[in-house]
Amino acid sequence: MRATTSPAGALLAILSARVAYGETYDYIIAGAGTCGLVLANRLSADPKIRVAVIEPGEDVRNNINVTDPSLFTVAYDTPIDWQYSTTPQPAAGNRTIPWHAGKAIGGTSTINGMTYIRGDKPQFDAWESLGNEGWNWNTLFPYYKKAEKFTIPSAAQAAAGATYEPAVHGEAGHVHTGFPFFLTNGSFHQLATDTWSALGFPLIQDDNVGSVRGFSVWPQTLDRDQNLRYDSARSYYYGVEDRPNLTIIKGTVKKIIWAHSTNTSQVAVAEGVEYVTPDGKLVELTAADEVILSAGALRSPLILESSGVGNPSLLKKLGIETLIDLPGVGEYLQEQPNTILLYSTAYNTSGSAPYATFSTAQDLFGSKTSAMKASTSAQIPDWAKKVVAASNGGVKEANVEKLLRTQHDLIFNKNVTIGESLTTISGGALISAMWLLLPFSWGSVHLTSVDAINTPAIDPRYFLVDFDLDVQIGLGRQAQRLWHTEPISNIVGDGLSPVGGALPPLNATDEQWTQYISDTLMPNHHPIGTASMMSRDLGGVVDPKLKVYGTKNVRVVDGSVLPLQFSGHLTATLYAVAERAAEIIIKAACA
Ligand SMILES: Cc1cc2nc3c(=O)[nH]c(=O)nc-3n(C[C@H](O)[C@H](O)[C@H](O)COP(=O)(O)OP(=O)(O)OC[C@H]3O[C@@H](n4cnc5c(N)ncnc54)[C@H](O)[C@@H]3O)c2cc1C
Ligand SMILES: *[C@@H]1O[C@H](CO)[C@@H](O)[C@H](O)[C@H]1NC(C)=O
Ligand SMILES: *[C@@H]1O[C@H](CO)[C@@H](O)[C@H](O)[C@H]1NC(C)=O
Ligand SMILES: *[C@@H]1O[C@H](CO)[C@@H](O)[C@H](O)[C@H]1NC(C)=O
Ligand SMILES: *[C@@H]1O[C@H](CO)[C@@H](O)[C@H](O)[C@H]1NC(C)=O
Ligand SMILES: *[C@@H]1O[C@H](CO)[C@@H](O)[C@H](O)[C@H]1NC(C)=O
Ligand SMILES: *[C@@H]1O[C@H](CO)[C@@H](O)[C@H](O)[C@H]1NC(C)=O
Ligand SMILES: *[C@@H]1O[C@H](CO)[C@@H](O)[C@H](O)[C@H]1NC(C)=O
Ligand SMILES: CC(=O)N[C@H]1CO[C@H](CO)[C@@H](O)[C@@H]1O
Numbered sequence: 001m002r003a004t005t006s007p008a009g010a011l012l013a014i015l016s017a018r019v020a021y022g023e024t025y026d027y028i029i030a031g032a033g034t035c036g037l038v039l040a041n042r043l044s045a046d047p048k049i050r051v052a053v054i055e056p057g058e059d060v061r062n063n064i065n066v067t068d069p070s071l072f073t074v075a076y077d078t079p080i081d082w083q084y085s086t087t088p089q090p091a092a093g094n095r096t097i098p099w100h101a102g103k104a105i106g107g108t109s110t111i112n113g114m115t116y117i118r119g120d121k122p123q124f125d126a127w128e129s130l131g132n133e134g135w136n137w138n139t140l141f142p143y144y145k146k147a148e149k150f151t152i153p154s155a156a157q158a159a160a161g162a163t164y165e166p167a168v169h170g171e172a173g174h175v176h177t178g179f180p181f182f183l184t185n186g187s188f189h190q191l192a193t194d195t196w197s198a199l200g201f202p203l204i205q206d207d208n209v210g211s212v213r214g215f216s217v218w219p220q221t222l223d224r225d226q227n228l229r230y231d232s233a234r235s236y237y238y239g240v241e242d243r244p245n246l247t248i249i250k251g252t253v254k255k256i257i258w259a260h261s262t263n264t265s266q267v268a269v270a271e272g273v274e275y276v277t278p279d280g281k282l283v284e285l286t287a288a289d290e291v292i293l294s295a296g297a298l299r300s301p302l303i304l305e306s307s308g309v310g311n312p313s314l315l316k317k318l319g320i321e322t323l324i325d326l327p328g329v330g331e332y333l334q335e336q337p338n339t340i341l342l343y344s345t346a347y348n349t350s351g352s353a354p355y356a357t358f359s360t361a362q363d364l365f366g367s368k369t370s371a372m373k374a375s376t377s378a379q380i381p382d383w384a385k386k387v388v389a390a391s392n393g394g395v396k397e398a399n400v401e402k403l404l405r406t407q408h409d410l411i412f413n414k415n416v417t418i419g420e421s422l423t424t425i426s427g428g429a430l431i432s433a434m435w436l437l438l439p440f441s442w443g444s445v446h447l448t449s450v451d452a453i454n455t456p457a458i459d460p461r462y463f464l465v466d467f468d469l470d471v472q473i474g475l476g477r478q479a480q481r482l483w484h485t486e487p488i489s490n491i492v493g494d495g496l497s498p499v500g501g502a503l504p505p506l507n508a509t510d511e512q513w514t515q516y517i518s519d520t521l522m523p524n525h526h527p528i529g530t531a532s533m534m535s536r537d538l539g540g541v542v543d544p545k546l547k548v549y550g551t552k553n554v555r556v557v558d559g560s561v562l563p564l565q566f567s568g569h570l571t572a573t574l575y576a577v578a579e580r581a582a583e584i585i586i587k588a589a590c591a
Contacts, residue, residue, distance in 0.1 A: 022249075022285040025052040027585075028273050029292045030253035030303060032057070033107020034232045034571055035558040035578040036294030038147075041174070041236040042582030044246035049589075051245060052285060054275050056252040057104035061238060066110045069180055069222045069229050070352070075111045080104045084298065084458055091337075091463035092521040099458060099523050101298060105248060106233030108296065109571055112525070114220040114229060115354065116177045118144060119568030121210035122414040126406050130563050131535025132544045137210055143576035144208075145170035151178030151224050161189040161217040161355075165206035174239075175575055176223045176230040182351035183217070184425065192355055192423050195488040199481065201357050212358040212567050213417050220354065221571060232575075249285070251275035254453055256291055256307035256554060257284060258323060268309075268324055268551045276453075289589060290553040294578075297527040297559035298445050298456045301330035304531065304541070304556075305447040309548065311394040318450060324550035328539035331394040332403075332529035333443040334565045335460035336435040337472060338522045341479050341503055343430040344493035353424040358417035358437075358567055364474035373412040376467055380404050383465045387442045390461055394444070399539045407438050407564060417567040419475045423482065430492060432479035435524045436471040437567045440464075445530050462521060473513040480506065498522075526570050531560035545584050557581040 027043050029036045032055035044051040057080060060066045065075035077083055082101040088094040102108035124137040148170030153162035160183035169177070183189075193203050196215040204214035221230045228234070240246060254276055259269040272286040293300040304310055308323035310330065315322050362369045384400040410416045421434040441464035445456045463469045483492045484506065495503035497520055504516045534540035536549045542561050548554040557578055559570055566573070 022283045023052070024286040024288055025050040025247075026287070026289040027051045027292060028285055028287040028290075029053040029294055030273065031055060031107065031293070031295035031299070031558065032105045032233070032237070032248055033102065033294055033296055033558065034109040034574050035581075036107065036292075037105075037232045037236040038575060038578035039292060039294065039557060039582050039585070040246055041240055042579070043585065044240065044243050047243070047245055049245060051247070053246075053248045054251045054253050054273065054285070055105055055248055056250065056278070057102070057107070060104040060106060060110050061233065066104070066106070066231065067229055069114060069220065069227060072113050076100050081111060082454075084456065086523070087457055087459040089460070089462050089521070091469075092518050095521075097521065097523060100525060101296060104233075105237065106231040108525075109221070109231040110229070110233070112571065113569070114222055115569040116208070116219045116221050116572050117212065117356070117568045118208050118210065118572045119566035120212055120416040122410055122416050123564065123566035126410060127533070127563055129406060130403070130538060131540065132533055132563070135533070135544060140573070140576050140580070143579040144168075144572065146173055147175050147575035147579050148173040149176050150219070151176065153179050156185070157181070157183055160185045161193070162219075163205045163217070164219070165209050168206065168209050174235040175221055175232075176235070177219045177221055178224040179217065179219055180222065180352050180354070181224050181227060184349050184351040184353040186349050188347070188349050188353060188425055189217070189355075191488045191491065192353070195482055195485050196357055196423070198485055199478070200363065201359075207356065207358075208572070213360055213363075215355065215357045218354050218356050249275070251277050251283065252453060253295065253303055254282070254306060255303060258307070268554070270551060270554045287553070290555060290585065292585075293531075293554070293556045294558045297333070297530045298458055300556050300558055300560045301445055301530045302447045302453055302456055304329045304548065306450060306453060309550070311392060314392050314394065314446060318447060320450065324548070326541055326549055327394040328532060328541050329394070330446045330530050331391055331442075331444050332532050332539065332563075333445050333458075333460060333527055334439055334529045335443065335462070335527050336437060336439060336524035336565065337462045337468070337517070338433060338435045338524040339472060339476055339517050339520055340498045340522070341432040341476070341483070342496040342498060343483055344496065345425065345428060345430050345491050346493065347425070347491040349425060353426075355423045357421045357423065359419040359421070359475070359478065360415055360417050361411050362415070364419060364471065364478065369412075376412075377408060379467070380408060383440050383467075386464050390464060391444060392446070395539050400442070402538065403564070404440055407440065411438060418471055419478075420567065421475055421479055430483065432482070434472075434475040434479055436468055436475065438565050439468050441468050442529070445527070458527075460523065460527070469514060469517070472517055473510055476504070476513055476517070480504070526565070528559050528562040528565060528570065531556045532563045533561040534563045545588065546581050555581070555585065
């Protein structure tokens with residue numbers, strides 16, 4: 001199994017004069033990001049296994065914009081941010097919207113908000129119904145704990161709202177979680193708790209038990225006592241970087257190199273990858289065992305496409321020969337739209353206030369909910385048609401309909417939460433940030449030319465489906481109601497939109513809210529689904545072992561594989577999925 005350089009690989013290298021020949025490893029991982037480094041750590045624990053990780057970003061362990069948890073957003077638009085933007089979004093007046101993603105050893109976990117929230121149980125149980133036997137909340141739960149090392153809050157933190165349920169947290173994992181030391185104290189937490197409670201949202205003990213409805217203070221991926229961000233490099237890499245069998249190579253993976261025999265067999269065999277060095281040279285690296293794509297939901301599909309795996313009609317336009325007909329590649333992108341409301345305040349406090357409220361459909365639509373259940377159910381075929389029409393022919397109506405029905409069932413029968421609303425205070429401003437959690441508007445990400453591996457065409461198609469707008473407007477009105485409800489209303493000053501205009505008035509119509517949302521729309525940066533784990537006939541790209549359909553030895557392990565959105569922030573679940581993937585891969589090698 002662990003052969004040295006294969007003859008075919010060597011031959012290819014000789015045939016292609018531009019390509020330099022690199023070394024052989026057992027596993028080649030594309031991307032030293034959130035998930036990639038979990039695998040790098042676990043797979044290289046066996047000193048006989050040689051692991052190479054290819055990553056274009058820098059070592060950021062001493063970059064204060066990364067290490068200091070209070071500097072969230074400061075790293076935006078610096079060299080450690082890919083600085084993408086979306087395609088023109090009709091629901092945002094055709095604006096192309098800036099989109100951030102980490103370009104660093106540690107990936108997006110080096111620039112994210114560090115929120116650690118898992119989601120609602122039934123949302124993970126739904127994975128199993130899509131052809132993923134053995135993937136559900138109960139089977140994922142031990143991996144959430146395996147990844148986590150939770151710091152118990154101090155008495156002062158507990159007084160400032162940091163409560164928790166001991167049974168659900170891990171104690172011995174790599175990812176440090178806990179509450180920031182400087183939680184806002186004084187009365188702001190009480191004001192927020194009392195006001196949300198007046199609106200019917202109880203204070204919940206812990207938002208990581210598998211049920212998030214209510215109001216809570218969330219933990220973060222940080223080391224409280226060192227006041228230090230715990231990104232995936234600090235969690236999984238710095239401690240093992242001296243392993244002789246683990247190498248991070250600076251470069252950008254362009255495509256998978258396939259064995260010549262692939263064309264005559266049913267199953268494609270990866271022999272390695274071709275990557276671009278920082279000075280523009282192409283180098284080929286041989287993988288004796290597997291190629292694993294962990295370049296993130298916006299990038300792993302592009303590597304598949306440039307390797308001939310994807311939707312044949314789209315590949316043809318790019319001049320790429322189709323090796324594996326897998327039309328779901330790059331489709332099923334599910335992103336959440338983010339809207340912000342600001343108010344001035346004279347209330348003087350310091351520290352951080354990581355407060356979240358999760359709402360069900362019932363919370364947002366009250367007595368209209370049951371009528372809405374029926375009317376939305378009747379609209380699903382139309383929604384599926386819209387998603388298909390916008391999809392480059394990559395998805396089938398019956399499949400989209402089934403997937404949207406699965407989500408409808410979660411919302412209206414399983415009563416999962418559908419909206420998240422943050423309530424916080426910072427620098428003289430009161431802030432609400434909110435987003436619908438389970439979009440019915442699905443988009444795509446694709447390669448636009450063989451040379452454009454660094455510039456994905458990101459099209460989330462925000463608000464393609466009107467119901468999504470209803471939810472987002474519902475969340476806007478809910479947040480506005482909060483700031484006008486006692487006791488928090490006593491500290492609220494003038495309202496302001498994040499782009500400098502006015503907030504919608506209290507009696508705003510749906511049209512006024514729609515305009516406000518269009519003017520201020522931002523990504524929530526939670527892209528998933530673009531190399532979805534689900535059955536192949538549903539449009540899935542990887543099987544339940546995260547192996548790309550039609551290949552012998554290519555896997556995807558990153559945000560791309562998550563099949564449906566959920567009421568959490570992605571990293572908690574990604575660390576769990578990657579921990580489980582590492583076990584699957586190690587087991588496969590032993591078989
Ligand atoms: C601004 C922002 C705030 C967020 N806040 C939170 C939060 O508070 N909590 C939370 O849980 N989640 C949050 N998220 C989401 C979460 O951080 C990401 O979903 C998650 O980190 C993605 O992990 P990943 O492994 O899929 O990809 P990444 O961590 O992005 O890793 C991909 C890696 O691959 C590299 N790469 C890309 N292309 C190639 C290539 N061709 N070859 C080789 N390497 C390549 C990239 O440089 C990167 O290092 C946030 C995201 C953003 C952008
Ligand atoms: C941190 O961010 C600031 C502001 O964006 C930038 O000017 C600075 O260069 C960054 N620091 C590092 C070490 O990258
Ligand atoms: C956005 O662009 C589309 C397609 O070009 C066009 O039909 C639509 O009218 C535009 N919308 C706005 C608000 O400009
Ligand atoms: C596969 O075979 C077809 C003809 O059978 C040929 O045109 C094509 O170039 C081959 N592809 C590869 C990658 O070798
Ligand atoms: C807020 O309080 C801090 C210290 O308690 C003080 O230094 C600062 O001037 C106060 N700011 C305002 C606007 O009152
Ligand atoms: C909260 O109170 C404690 C104890 O009085 C104090 O040490 C701490 O600095 C306060 N936190 C903030 C954010 O002000
Ligand atoms: C759904 O959740 C709401 C709270 O948002 C609750 O009032 C309602 O009883 C729940 N319905 C069911 C059927 O559990
Ligand atoms: C909202 O209230 C304002 C001021 O009271 C009024 O001028 C406006 O017509 C109202 N708008 C709607 C849609 O009722
Ligand atoms: C295959 C390989 O490179 N193995 C090396 C891994 O590291 C150990 C030391 O920990 C070396 O002895 C092996 O040769």
